[in-house]
Amino acid sequence: MISPPPIPPEPTLIRRVIVKPDGRRLTFYDFEPADADAPPAPAPEEAPRHVGTPLESAAG
């Protein structure tokens, strides 16, 4: 089994919101490169919210 290719560090998303003359919102999304020394595959940063109940317990 070939191990999956490494994952480049994820950049940080930066938002800049402006309001156009007619009142509509416009958001610029820019990305700050991740620290080159960061680990290649960051650990999950959020707990999954809907992973469901374990199948074993649901099945009794």
Next chain:
Amino acid sequence: MSELRWNPLLGEWTITATHRQERTFLPPADYCPLCPTQPGAFETEIPTPAFDIVVFENRFPSLQATPPAPAVEGGDLYPVRPARGVCEVVVYTDRHTTTLAEESVERIRRLILVWRDRFAELGARDDVAYVYIFENKGEAIGVTLHHPHGQIYAYPFIPPRVARKLAQAERHWSATGRDLLGDALDAERRDGRRIVCENEAFVAFIPFFARYPYETLVVPTRQVAALTDFDARERWRLAEILKTLLVGYDRLFGFSLPYVMALHQRPTDGGDYPYARFHIEFLPPHRTANKLKYLAGSESGAGAFINDTIPEETAPRLRAACGSG
């Protein structure tokens, strides 16, 4: 003018949006409202000479945060509601002549980060029950602008096809304790014939029940219900599989393939959806390079799709084009 009109025959809302008829249609190549504004040139939607990814509220929204009062009076048979919600445009890049398929995995990952941000922000609004992220690509789909972009509709209700899929998933969950799409994914992997490409976190396949010849589903191997619930590794793997699939589509047909791309996530109406599983659906209208599938009598009038191909035959072609078969 814009409002929600209830269709009691089908039990669903129709959104009327009459201003949409004013839309520009296929503007000349030298003016694109989604290109950056160059110094001294006519101003586009985006008032800077360069940008990475931009999201803005649609100029002709079908749904609005402060909608006008309905122009007609409703009643018991025909309820009417203001068309409350949000319609946004997501501009993938400041370069006009490119497509998502031609973009790097890194850019697709950035787009996924933007989708996640929009889902979180729009989904947190009290008046938004469902955040629908999608892309209409190609003149065959009826797009009016060729600059690579997608859209987001934040609906005040759960749209009917989504509601129907969720009801099926809930039924399965109640009966078996398992999520339906997870079971479908297991069945597809056991069979193998309809798999198009896969990596350690996602699988793309033409489902057993495909309605369009090259319809694909991209499904996570873990039961995750929304973009906000993926980790960094999964976001990268999602970008990778989208790149592989989109390149495969274009390679198979020999041109930039039109499609509808639809992201399916849990609703944001405050309900609990333990049976929901994130997935992305690609619906290309092409049967062959020069034949389109039209929604005709059976599909439009009866809702019964007729697919004149079988996925066991189309999937190997697409798999080969994706370079994994």
